[in-house]
Amino acid sequence: MELAGPGKSDGARMGIKMSQELVVVAISVILFIAFSATLNNFLSQGNIIAILKNVSILGTLAVGMGFIVVGRGIDLTMVAVMVVGVAFSIWISTWGVDFTLAVVCGALLAAAIGLFTGIMVAVAEIPPIFATLAIASSVYGSGRIVFASDVLYAPSNIAWLKFVGSGTVLGIPMVVIIFAAVAALMGFFLKKTRFGRLVYATGDNPNAARTTGLPTRPIIVTQYVISALIAFTAGIIMLGLVTGIDTRLYNSSLIYDVLLVVVLGGIGLSGGQGGVRNVIVGTILVGILTNGMTILNFSYTSQNLIKSVILLGALAIDAIINPRDEQTSQSGDI
Amino acid sequence: MKLLKNCLFAGLTALSLLGAANVTTAQETDQVGRAPYLEALKGKKVIFVPISQGMDLNQSWVVVWQRHAARYGFSLEVRDPNGDTNAGIRAMQGAIAEKPDLIIVQNPDVQTYARLLKQAQAAGIKVLQVNMQSATQTDSYVGNDWIEMGRLEMGELAKHCTGPNAVSHKVVWLAGVQTGAANIYMRTGIDEVLKANPELQLVSDQPADYMSEKARQITETVLQQHPDLCGIMGIWDNAEVGAGAAVAAAGKQDQVTIVTNGAGSATGCESIKNGLLDVIFNFNSPIQAEIAAQQISELLQHPERQAGSEKTIFFGPITRVDKTNAAGRNCWKLDELK
Numbered sequence: 001m002e003l004a005g006p007g008k009s010d011g012a013r014m015g016i017k018m019s020q021e022l023v024v025v026a027i028s029v030i031l032f033i034a035f036s037a038t039l040n041n042f043l044s045q046g047n048i049i050a051i052l053k054n055v056s057i058l059g060t061l062a063v064g065m066g067f068i069v070v071g072r073g074i075d076l077t078m079v080a081v082m083v084v085g086v087a088f089s090i091w092i093s094t095w096g097v098d099f100t101l102a103v104v105c106g107a108l109l110a111a112a113i114g115l116f117t118g119i120m121v122a123v124a125e126i127p128p129i130f131a132t133l134a135i136a137s138s139v140y141g142s143g144r145i146v147f148a149s150d151v152l153y154a155p156s157n158i159a160w161l162k163f164v165g166s167g168t169v170l171g172i173p174m175v176v177i178i179f180a181a182v183a184a185l186m187g188f189f190l191k192k193t194r195f196g197r198l199v200y201a202t203g204d205n206p207n208a209a210r211t212t213g214l215p216t217r218p219i220i221v222t223q224y225v226i227s228a229l230i231a232f233t234a235g236i237i238m239l240g241l242v243t244g245i246d247t248r249l250y251n252s253s254l255i256y257d258v259l260l261v262v263v264l265g266g267i268g269l270s271g272g273q274g275g276v277r278n279v280i281v282g283t284i285l286v287g288i289l290t291n292g293m294t295i296l297n298f299s300y301t302s303q304n305l306i307k308s309v310i311l312l313g314a315l316a317i318d319a320i321i322n323p324r325d326e327q328t329s330q331s332g333d334i
Numbered sequence: 335m336k337l338l339k340n341c342l343f344a345g346l347t348a349l350s351l352l353g354a355a356n357v358t359t360a361q362e363t364d365q366v367g368r369a370p371y372l373e374a375l376k377g378k379k380v381i382f383v384p385i386s387q388g389m390d391l392n393q394s395w396v397v398v399w400q401r402h403a404a405r406y407g408f409s410l411e412v413r414d415p416n417g418d419t420n421a422g423i424r425a426m427q428g429a430i431a432e433k434p435d436l437i438i439v440q441n442p443d444v445q446t447y448a449r450l451l452k453q454a455q456a457a458g459i460k461v462l463q464v465n466m467q468s469a470t471q472t473d474s475y476v477g478n479d480w481i482e483m484g485r486l487e488m489g490e491l492a493k494h495c496t497g498p499n500a501v502s503h504k505v506v507w508l509a510g511v512q513t514g515a516a517n518i519y520m521r522t523g524i525d526e527v528l529k530a531n532p533e534l535q536l537v538s539d540q541p542a543d544y545m546s547e548k549a550r551q552i553t554e555t556v557l558q559q560h561p562d563l564c565g566i567m568g569i570w571d572n573a574e575v576g577a578g579a580a581v582a583a584a585g586k587q588d589q590v591t592i593v594t595n596g597a598g599s600a601t602g603c604e605s606i607k608n609g610l611l612d613v614i615f616n617f618n619s620p621i622q623a624e625i626a627a628q629q630i631s632e633l634l635q636h637p638e639r640q641a642g643s644e645k646t647i648f649f650g651p652i653t654r655v656d657k658t659n660a661a662g663r664n665c666w667k668l669d670e671l672k
Contacts, residue, residue: 040559047558054551144416148668150388151546151572153601156608166583242546242576243610248388249545251417294555300512300541 020266020318021278027314028285035292042295049173055287056179057234057241059279061254062261063179063186064230066279069262070190071223072203072271073128077117078231079255080136083247084143085110085228086235090152090245099158107232113139114228118221140250153244165240175237182230187276199223204272253304260307261286264314285310371406374635378408379434383425385442385466386417390572390668391597391619392440395464397671398623399438399630408435408634419446426450436460436633438626441468443513455642460633464626465617467515471645473633476626478595478617479649480516484523486615486652487567487593492531494591495564501589502562503533508549508577509541510569517541520569542568546576553580563590571596571605571614578610598655603665606657614655616664620671622650 036043061078068075089106093099113135120131154161167174190196201209202216210216239245265282267274289310293303380403384392396412403410413429415421419442426447429437437459441447444467451470454461465477491505507524510517528534538556542549549568557563557580566581568574574594581590591612596602597619605611625648655664 044558047555050554050558054554057547144388148393149390150386151390151601153604156604165579238547242550242579243608244546244572244575246545246547246572248386248417249547252543252545290551291555294538294540294552295559297538297540300543 020314020321021274021281023317023321024264024266024281024285024314027310028281028288031285031288031292035288035295039292039295042292047291049171049176051284051287051291052176052179053173053241054291055283056173056175057237058254058257058261058286059179059283060182060234060237061231061258062265062279062283063183063276064227064234065258066262066265066267066274066276067186067190067199067230068128068223068227069267069269070203070271070274071199071220072206073121073220073223074132074259074269075117075224075227076129076132076255077113077136077139078227078234078258079252080139080143080250081110081113081228082231082235082238083245083249084139085113085232086239086245087143087147087152087247090154090239091147093155099155100160103236107229110228110232111225114225115221117228118224121224122217122220136250136255140247143247147247150248151244151246154239156243161236161240163240164236165243175241178233178237182233183276183280186230190275195219195222200272202271257286260311264311266318371631371635374637375631376407378436378634379432380408380410380436380438380630380634381429381432381434382410382412382438382440383422383429384412384414384440385422387412387414388416389597390599390601391465391617391622393668394597394599394619394666394671395623395626397668398620399627401672402627402630406631408630417442419443422446423450426454430454430457430459433457434459435637436462436630438462438464438630439468440464441466441515443511444469444515444518445513458641460641462626462629462633465516465622467519473642473644474629474646474648476622476629476648477650478516478622478652480519481523481526482649483516483595483615483617483652484520485527486523486654487520487595488524488527488534490593490613490615490654491565491567491591492527492534496531496533501564502560503535504537504560504563504565505534506538506553506556506563506566507536508552508566508568508574509539510544510573512541516569524567537563542573542576544570544573546573546579548576549573550576550580553577554583557581557584557586557590565591565593568592568594570594571602571611575605575610578605578608582610595652598653598664598666600665600667603655603660606655606660612656614660616653616655617650618653618664618666620666625650 041047064078065075085106088109089102092105093102117132117135120126121128164174169177190199198214198219201214202219206216235245261282262279263269264285265278267278289307293306387393399410413425415425422442423446430453437454439447439461441463448469451461451468451472455472461472463472463475467475494500495503495505528536537560540552542552553566566577568577571594574592578592581587581592587609593613594611595615595617598616602614606614653664
């Protein structure tokens with residue numbers, strides 16, 4: 001962060017100033033207490049594990065998205081890469097290829113798509129929101145032509161896949177462990193490695209980073225490859241959980257939910273700030289909220305309404321507590 | 335030399351006899367009405383606007399209709415909006431502008447195309463609706479009796495979840511899209527059964543949006559809340575495998591009965607064999623497609639009848655499929671239909 005001068009997060013961290021992250025934590029705690037007090041079995045061990053399990057896919061995707069947003073990018077290809085990468089694996093396994101090998105091929109395809117996206121953003125310098133929007137659509141479209149059906153099922157006798165979906169270690173479901181591992185690795189990578197610091201520098205001020213001599217292009221390309229691989233991992237989690245992958249997920253609001261988690265947690269779209277902790281905070285709020293509303297049997301429409309009102313509320317509170325100054329408004333959002 | 339001559343003569347005679355025979359058979363055995371039938375269908379234009387061609391039922395319909403189209407010389411064009419309602423509206427507008435002889439439509443919900451269907455009929459285009467109805471009734475509807483479907487599924491749960499031996503009276507309805515025709519009408523059937531069995535307790539009524547992961551999440555949460563859950567009913571076998579996965583993960587496969595409906599493709603049968611689903615009310619989409627094909631040929635054979643002048647309805651068959659009969663014709667594969 002030295003490269004970027006005095007960071008805005010430093011100010012927030014020092015004083016009693018409440019960051020958006022703390023606002024979200026506060027809302028989560030209030031909701032958690034309210035649900036625990038009013039709903040039977042909300043506080044049970046089983047339900048807490050269910051909450052974590054139900055956000056594992058969303059959370060894993062959000063870790064990848066957060067990583068990109070920190071570097072002042074956005075990756076709208078994640079859901080497309082997730083469904084097409086995994087569907088591709090299943091598709092080639094139907095030719096008689098060993099399923100594990102097929103998964104490796106799917107991961108390679110995902111990485112290749114990430115590489116292409118990265119080159120489009122970093123070298124061709126297409127703004128990431130447009131580049132990834134277009135690539136997402138073409139990736140999904142190609143998949144749609146190649147695979148006959150929207151829903152593809154994995155072979156039913158793959159032991160490791162069953163373990164991913166229903167296995168537990170010390171009572172914790174594998175999917176939650178995978179999510180935690182991806183988040184922990186990313187946290188370590190961002191905060192403790194030189195590369196991670198370079199991502200912050202690039203996100204905070206790309207021009208300054210390049211002028212200083214940082215390899216901004218390779219950094220951006222690597223980011224997109226990693227986010228594509230994380231998206232593929234989320235797809236494998238889904239395959240383990242429900243035995244099949246539905247490529248129509250691309251048409252759902254999942255990618256916006258992922259962005260919601262990232263922004264809600266307090267990773268600014270202007271880049272250079274926030275980290276994995278913000279993603280986890282956002283993920284847990286969405287998890288608690290969805291779980292409580294499902295128990296309360298709220299309709300789908302009202303669930304979406306409440307979710308968006310809470311997002312808007314969190315952003316509004318943040319805007320009041322942390323008003324934009326000259327520096328933040330100059331750095332600009334996407 | 336003589337031999338050659340004889341052979342040649344014999345050959346020629348045989349040929350001429352064969353030729354004569356051909357002419358006479360053609361004249362004598364032309365099937366009554368076939369020529370005008372072929373004439374009526376030849377060169378006619380049919381446009382199909384589905385919800386999405388990625389679904390198993392849609393694929394089987396189109397395979398069957400394409401076979402009819404190729405055999406009898408009408409054209410079938412599929413304008414796939416791929417689940418996007420706006421693209422669907424554009425596809426419908428485009429189809430109406432082209433003035434085909436017939437539009438086949440699978441409605442995403444009861445309202446979206448309601449006015450467009452009226453426009454099509456006003457423009458003299460006949461409209462056949464398949465499986466998902468609109469608020470506007472047109473020349474023909476071929477598909478499920480969805481009220482009966484709701485009654486059958488909830489009736490199945492009533493069998494398991496009432497009486498002294500039931501685990502509990504708690505049941506779940508995993509809906510699809512709340513504005514869809516299937517959803518609205520199934521709900522009517524469900525309510526009838528619930529009224530007749532007041533001890534049944536509907537503990538959750540949430541749409542899974544035809545997505546297996548959403549179905550899994552809802553089921554997992556509901557199971558925490560109601561560990562003694564007795565039954566779950568859904569709307570599409572490919573989505574309810576998610577509910578099955580949640581029940582299996584909780585180790586409650588023997589306790590919770592999962593009932594749904596489906597097009598009858600082999601993947602549904604696999605899910606029954608894997609223990610993810612218990613009962614599928616199979617509406618056998620290839621047979622639906624044959625009934626619709628019959629409607630296509632009827633509508634094309636009578637160009638003199640005004641669009642919308644007659645309104646007919648055909649409900650397809652529904653077969654209850656469980657472990658005992660998840661085989662053969664109840665589990666079709668697309669390649670076998672071609």
